[in-house]
Amino acid sequence: MxxxxxxxxxxxxxxNPYFWLDIANKYFNKNITIDEVTEYEIDKVMGITREEYNDFYSKNKLEMHNEQISLxxxxxxxxxxxxxxxxxxxxxxxxxxxxxxxxxxxxxxxxxxxxxxxxxxxxxxxxxxxxxxxxxxxxxxxxxxxxxxxxxxxxxxxxxxxxxxxxxxxxxxxxxxxxxxxxxxxxxxxxxx
The missing domain is CATH 3.40.50.1000 (HAD superfamily/HAD-like)
Incomplete structure (x- = not known):
């Protein structure tokens, strides 16, 4: 047992806890750094609405969770x-x-x-x-x-x-x-x- x-x-x-940052920065045309990721919710970090985040996530979730994401x-x-x-x-x-x-x-x-x-x-x-x-x-x-x-x-x-x-x-x-x-x-x- x-x-x-x-x-x-x-x-x-x-x-990696910041696996999504490069994808989100590119998508939203932002330049947020790891040090600026002080909230868990990506919409708050990026300064966008929840609806904008949901749209982003539905379009990018396969890339955000693919086999290339480092451990x-x-x-x-x-x-x-x-x-x-x-x-x-x-x-x-x-x-x-x-x-x-x-x-x-x-x-x-x-x-x-x-x-x-x-x-x-x-x-x-x-x-x-x-x-x-x-x-x-x-x-x-x-x-x-x-x-x-x-x-x-x-x-x-x-x-x-x-x-x-x-x-x-x-x-x-x-x-x-x-x-x-x-x-x-x-x-x-x-x-x-």
Missing amino acids: KNLNICIDIDGTIT RENAKETIEELIKLNNIYFVTARDEDLKIITYSYLKKKNIPYDDVFVLGTSYKVEMAKKLKCDVFIEDSYANALQLSESGFKVLLIDTNYNRKPLNKNIIKVYSWNEIHETIKEMQVNEKAL
């Missing part, structure tokens, strides 16, 4: 280690029509997992409950708050857009190596109980 049920977001969590440093290696002792579930808010491209991306990058859930919504609490999630790895501050307020432990991987106050169920982490160390500590503490 495996130790922990680990839920992991994809975009911005295992991938965060040590994400793959950490997940390869974690799956040896834990269940790994990818839980993403991606649109449901991105299911095939999501599976293709994980296969192309050789990232192991037990299952993938493409929700089509940013509300992840019900899926976390269903999976009996022990820890959720996330980059969205709003998602981290929602999950933590529902009783889930969250590892919030640092980005420019999620540097906000944390609660007792959220641990800020700065790399996938730190994620690995934090989960190893959780496993030791779990066994001590």
Whole structure:
């Protein structure tokens, strides 16, 4: 039997969190830098309406989630280690029509997992409950708050857009190596109980 049920977001969590910036800058004829990405919502970063963002996303989502998007440093290696002792579930808010491209991306990058859930919504609490999630790895501050307020432990991987106050169920982490160390500590503490 495996130790922990680990839920992991994809975009911005295992991938480069600013993967969309060049595409959005080109599309909107802007020159926003990574340092200026202090909000999670792309429409707020770009200074556009939500409708303009929705139009942009529908035209560019395949490019924004393709196999060329780079992984965060040590994400793959950490997940390869974690799956040896834990269940790994990818839980993403991606649109449901991105299911095939999501599976293709994980296969192309050789990232192991037990299952993938493409929700089509940013509300992840019900899926976390269903999976009996022990820890959720996330980059969205709003998602981290929602999950933590529902009783889930969250590892919030640092980005420019999620540097906000944390609660007792959220641990800020700065790399996938730190994620690995934090989960190893959780496993030791779990066994001590």
